Amino acid sequence: MxxxxxxxxxxxxxxxxxxxxxxxxxxxxxxxxxxxxxxxxxxxxxxxxxxxxxxxxxxxxxxxxxxxxxxxxxxxSLEALTHRALGVSVKLIRAGVLYEKAKARYQASVDPHPSREDEERIWDGAIDRENARQQRLVDAGRIRNRTWLPYHDSTNSRPGANRAPVSSGGLDEWRLMFEPHKPVRFAPFDDMDEDHDRALADRTPVERFEVTADWCSEHGITLETIAAMSESELLAMGVDPQSVRDIASGHGLDGEAGRLDLVLHDTALSVELAERNPKSSATAILVRAGLSRRLADFALAFEKRMRDEGVSSPARMAREWEASRSRAMPDYHGYLRRVAGIVEAESARVLEHA
Incomplete structure (x- = not known):
């Protein structure tokens, strides 16, 4: 071996x-x-x-x-690891993260101490905005499958679904996660054994994971990187090769969206920013987001060179950055922190306008 x-x-x-x-x-x-x-x-x-x-x-x-x-x-997969660490449904994790972001904005702009009724409205509003965002991506042909997250009362947010609670849980189960000394484990439905629970997909060698553009962006992976992998490599990783072909065929990033993705490493956000600013260059968009023009130009050129040379080792990228940057530029980790700040801020704006 x-x-x-x-x-x-x-x-x-x-x-x-x-x-x-x-x-x-x-x-x-x-x-x-x-x-x-x-x-x-x-x-x-x-x-x-x-x-x-x-x-x-x-x-x-x-x-x-x-x-x-x-x-x-x-x-x-942070979702799979959180599930493994806390025994919580992946869908609950996604819904809870959306809720916490929406709650933070509510506390900053409306009331720092929302009531239980306010929290329920915040949760459901965050889920509705996420559903609308996914629908736009479906309509645009950028994703094929979507995920229906639970409302605060644990019911399915899919239109037309019955009002019976789903196994993932809702607001109450989310809050239980943060109470000390209370381990939580949400079992799948009676008719769904753990071998077929999507939350445990990383431990299930039979069921292939379907990659989507959203998943790539959430985990910091460019479409170019995963599309370059061979079918045998994808199969070895438990990934459905057809899903990779689906997102890579006809929907690969090019133009300014592709250049933005070199720096942001967030496919969905790069597309969103490019479409929102159709007459702007990637440099101009990054400048408006908070980078200096010199840093934006340097970062775009650097990331393109790293991609073209096939460099993916973080240690080597850091060395290459240090060897080519001017004294006015931040170090490599400072650059990454600035990019992470932009991704977080711009993602929040996208959710606000969803």
């Missing part, structure tokens, strides 16, 4: 160590730690997920080179 590992041990540890470091902003471990409030557990979960996926690739006879290992690291 060792003959299938061409990634040197030191490089392996540098790559995995970077993505499993809960103190590095933007890494999967950092984002997971902020949610579950446990740095050590977050690092352990991310590292274990990466190693499990690498073993799956090895068992399929694939060579785990630094490039493939980095791709695995970039595809860490």
């Amino acid at each position: 060792e003959k299938n590992i061409s990634c040197p041990p030191a490089e392996w540890e540098r790559i995995v160590g970077h993505y499993s470091n809960p103190n590095k902003p933007g890494t999967p471990a950092y984002r997971l730690a902020r949610f579950i409030q446990d740095d050590a557990r977050a690092s352990e979960l991310v590292r274990q997920w990466i190693e499990d996926e690498a073993i799956k690739a090895l068992n399929k006879g694939h060579d785990v080179a630094p490039e493939l290992l980095t791709d695995i690291c970039k595809r860490v």
Whole structure:
């Protein structure tokens, strides 16, 4: 089996160590730690997920080179790991994150102490806006499948659905997650065993995961990166190759949206910003979002060069950035923090206008 590992041990540890470091902003471990409030557990979960996926690739006879290992690291499923850490439905996690963002905006602009009735309206409003956003993406042909998240009372938000509570839970179950010493485990429906629970898809080798443009953007993966993987590599990772072909065929990013995605690494947001500013260049859009013109131009050129040269190792990208930047430019991690701030702020604006 060792003959299938061409990634040197030191490089392996540098790559995995970077993505499993809960103190590095933007890494999967950092984002997971902020949610579950446990740095050590977050690092352990991310590292274990990466190693499990690498073993799956090895068992399929694939060579785990630094490039493939980095791709695995970039595809860490925070939803699956949160489910694993807290025993919570993936749908509840998605709904809860939307609710918390909407609640924060409400507290900042309306009332810092919303009532229970206010919280229920905030939750349902956030779900309705998400449904509207997904519908726009369906209408535009950018996604094929959509996810119906639960309302505050645990009922399905899909139009026409019955009012029986769904297994994911709602506002009450979300709040239980943050009460100390109360582990929560939401079982799937009686007629759905765990082997077919989508929340456990990362542990189910039979059911192939369908990639969507939204999923790519949520996990910081460009369509170009995943579309470049061979069918055998996708199958080894439990991904449905047809879903990759669907989003890559006819819907690959080009023009200013493609240039924005080089920097933002958020497919849906890049498309949204380009469509909202049809007469603006990627540079102009990044400048309006908060980067200086010099930094925007430099970042676009740098990210394109890294893509063209096939560079994906975070350590090498940091070295390349430091070697080519001027003293007026931020260091590589400072640059990443600025981009992360832009993605967060612009995503919030998109939700507000949904």
